[in-house]
Amino acid sequence: MLAKRIIPCLDIKDGQTVKGTNFVNLRHAGDPIELGKTYSEQGADELVYLDITASHEGRKTFTELVKRIAKEINIPFTVGGGINELKDVDRLLNAGADKVSINSAALRNPGLIDEIARNFGSQVCVVAIDAKCEDDTIHDNGDPNIDGNWVCYINGGRVPTQYNLFDWAKEANERGAGEILFTSMNHDGVKKGFADVALRKLSDSLTIPVIASGGAGTKKHFRDTFLNGHSDAALAASVFHFGEIPIPELKQYLANEGVNVRL
Amino acid sequence: MNVAIVKYNAGNIGSVENAVRRLGIEPIVTDCPELICAADRVIFPGQGEAKSTMAYLKAHGLDRVIVDLKQPVLGICIGMQLLCRHSEEYDTECLGVFDVDVKRFQPQVHEDKVPQMGWNTIEDTKTALFSGFEKPEFVYFIHSFYVPKCDFTIATTHYTLPYSSALQKDNFYATQFHPEKSGAVGERILRNFIDLKV
Numbered sequence: 001m002l003a004k005r006i007i008p009c010l011d012i013k014d015g016q017t018v019k020g021t022n023f024v025n026l027r028h029a030g031d032p033i034e035l036g037k038t039y040s041e042q043g044a045d046e047l048v049y050l051d052i053t054a055s056h057e058g059r060k061t062f063t064e065l066v067k068r069i070a071k072e073i074n075i076p077f078t079v080g081g082g083i084n085e086l087k088d089v090d091r092l093l094n095a096g097a098d099k100v101s102i103n104s105a106a107l108r109n110p111g112l113i114d115e116i117a118r119n120f121g122s123q124v125c126v127v128a129i130d131a132k133c134e135d136d137t138i139h140d141n142g143d144p145n146i147d148g149n150w151v152c153y154i155n156g157g158r159v160p161t162q163y164n165l166f167d168w169a170k171e172a173n174e175r176g177a178g179e180i181l182f183t184s185m186n187h188d189g190v191k192k193g194f195a196d197v198a199l200r201k202l203s204d205s206l207t208i209p210v211i212a213s214g215g216a217g218t219k220k221h222f223r224d225t226f227l228n229g230h231s232d233a234a235l236a237a238s239v240f241h242f243g244e245i246p247i248p249e250l251k252q253y254l255a256n257e258g259v260n261v262r263l
Numbered sequence: 264m265n266v267a268i269v270k271y272n273a274g275n276i277g278s279v280e281n282a283v284r285r286l287g288i289e290p291i292v293t294d295c296p297e298l299i300c301a302a303d304r305v306i307f308p309g310q311g312e313a314k315s316t317m318a319y320l321k322a323h324g325l326d327r328v329i330v331d332l333k334q335p336v337l338g339i340c341i342g343m344q345l346l347c348r349h350s351e352e353y354d355t356e357c358l359g360v361f362d363v364d365v366k367r368f369q370p371q372v373h374e375d376k377v378p379q380m381g382w383n384t385i386e387d388t389k390t391a392l393f394s395g396f397e398k399p400e401f402v403y404f405i406h407s408f409y410v411p412k413c414d415f416t417i418a419t420t421h422y423t424l425p426y427s428s429a430l431q432k433d434n435f436y437a438t439q440f441h442p443e444k445s446g447a448v449g450e451r452i453l454r455n456f457i458d459l460k461v
Contacts, residue, residue: 002422003382003401040446045382071281076403076444096277098444120274121311123378123405179380209376232381262382262401 070096117176142192191217273309
């Protein structure tokens with residue numbers, strides 16, 4: 001049986017791992033390759049490296065880092081951040097990334113998904129979506145059960161769009177995305193659990209895997225997103241980087257709870 | 264040990280090159296028939312789509328080169344599917360080393376997403392490719408098409424149905440999964456391939 005995946009996410013700035021809380025306040029959390037290797041040895045199923053550098057110089061540094069990651073890491077890894085056109089995808093896949101994650105660029109130019117799928121195959125194309133539940137009754141309290149009008153945001157969660165989460169995810173699926181990585185802005189950094197009601201709606205309506213992101217605080221949150229949110233994979237950063245949840249312990253817990261994981 | 268990796272228009276070839284290097288062997292990545300034929304081991308890797316990769320192999324004369332190889336050959340993912348007779352992917356005639364046809368997964372329930380993407384177990388492993396394997400082990404898959412169980416099956420995986428996750432016939436070995444991305448288990452399989460007795 002196909003296992004549910006645990007995916008540590010490493011935000012990279014100037015060649016170093018950082019983690020933002022609610023997309024601001026960065027704290028250092030280690031060397032990207034050493035950290036990736038450690039996670040791989042501990043049983044992480046995949047890794048995501050997100051380039052949060054804005055400059056051209058930073059992009060070159062990141063591409064060099066991707067080459068080094070590909071040499072050292074023996075599990076699949078996805079890279080994202082600043083991918084605007086096909087030649088960015090080509091550059092990163094050539095450097096050795098297994099998949100690329102596109103976010104704002106896909107919302108600005110949805111045809112990019114079709115182009116990536118046609119040129120490199122759907123399996124390399126992860127569409128990342130940052131969305132916020134904006135109903136008046138909703139507060140940023142991280143309740144996994146919130147649901148309502150989910151608005152997609154671009155530019156690192158700074159600019160709202162006209163797109164609704166479910167419509168956009170469905171469109172991305174139809175255009176040839178290989179996976180959807182959904183980050184709930186209401187839950188990110190709050191550590192009260194993933195947006196499981198919205199995740200379940202997504203997972204049950206799409207024909208591609210859904211990765212849950214934003215809100216992991218305890219082992220039970222992972223269990224809940226797999227069993228209640230029907231997520232195919234769960235991504236987190238700080239709970240892993242700061243050793244709050246050791247991956248071997250998390251996987252053993254999930255196995256005991258009846259979640260099929262790779263041990 | 265001289266390891267050649269067949270260079271063609273499929274993706275993910277660099278990952279295999281990196282994985283062989285991690286074993287302490289410097290491979291050659293080449294589409295040159297002489298270099299491929301002269302190697303001690305040949306890896307036919309890749310990720311991609313059957314029609315265009317087959318067309319490329321034929322156009323470069325690599326189709327004949329591959330089927331005539333006498334040393335241990337390891338097909339990976341699309342490399343394995345291309346070693347079969349025919350693929351449902353764009354109705355493609357393949358190399359025909361393994362006399363079996365490649366089918367598309369038919370989801371049985373909503374949870375059966377296609378492609379299968381992620382870690383699944385290999386069971387009933389046979390041959391020295393899996394020497395040291397005593398229980399089902401997890402390996403990494405990404406694929407929409409599969410090879411049914413057949414006489415050549417040397418590992419079985421369950422996804423919508425039990426299917427062949429590895430094949431063997433004479434000097435030809437093949438895995439549907441990606442050993443180069445399957446952590447320590449994958450490294451062991453690659454090491455076993457290099458260490459095959461000829």
